[in-house]
Amino acid sequence: MDGRETIYYPQDEMNQMLIPVTSGCPYNRCAFCSMYKGVPYRQIPLSEVEKQIIYGDLYTERIFLTGADPVAIGFDAMQHVLALVRKHLPYCACVASYASVRSLAVYSTEELSALHDAGLRLLYIGFESGLDRVLESVDKGHRVETAIEQAKKLNQARLQFNTILIYGIAGLGSGIENAVASAAMVNQFETRKVITMNLKVFNGTILEQRVHRGEFFPADGAERLAEIRTLLEYLDPARPLEFDTTHPTNMIKIRGTLPQDKDRLIREVQQHAQQMS
Ligand code: SF4
DSSP states (O other): OOOOSSSOOGGTTSSEEEOOOOOOOOSOOTTTOOOTTTOOOOEEEEEHHHHHHHSSOOTEEEEEEEOOOGGGGGGHHHHHHHHHHHHHHHTEEEEEEEOOHHHHTSSSSHHHHHHHHHHHEEEEEEEEEEEEEHHHTOOSSOOOHHHHHHHHHHHHHTEEEEEEETTTTOOOOOOOHHHHHHHHHTTOOOOSSSEEEEOOOTTTTTTHHHTTTSSSOOOOOOHHHHHHHHHHHOOOOSOOOEEEEOOOTTTTTTEEETTTTHHHHHHHHHHHHHHHH
């Protein structure tokens, strides 16, 4: 792995042991993403992964596998990585990782269940939006129907996951529609947490070119707050889920459990909107 490459991980995992499994992104096409531009994709050899794991404290309880989409390495290699963790770090109770809808689609429910039993306990998945036309416009590489199918497979396999959504991604005037559709998507499966991110137009992305060409108009702050509020209003989880807007990109930092904290969270969004106006 190139020592100059930036390592990305969710803020919930910042204090965990990080084990690189892949470098770069196997897809690298999302119009809003600048994370792995210019970084060639490669799988880290399992011998190197093992060396990293061996360096770990024997009493490590939690590991985060780094890379844009470590599950893209396939079932056999994932099993191998998890077996290495079990062999060298026997007290590790949770291995977590990013995963894409595209890569998960290759796995059977039985394979996902086997990975769960081997120690993979939490995935972070970029669903981004519940609208097909938005997913298509940012070239996300999956459709809503496929995303729901993979989520239901994970539920059957008892493999927990966090759902990442991006507000502002639908552009000016479409935030409410996006929130309603994204909530309708999430309401169809069980997820541990909804993590929101705020769309940023990063330098060097296809999205930035579209903004410069006048093809994409970013939503303003008021619309983005209305989008968060609408998402909260329409989320109706079968089981309690955490709602978390504390990722650094967000314009408001709130956290709570749905459904019981729904009114409080909506109030906090409204208060923020009033302060802005
Ligand atoms: S958003 Fe994820 S899948 Fe898309 S290009 Fe970036 S790292 Fe790759």
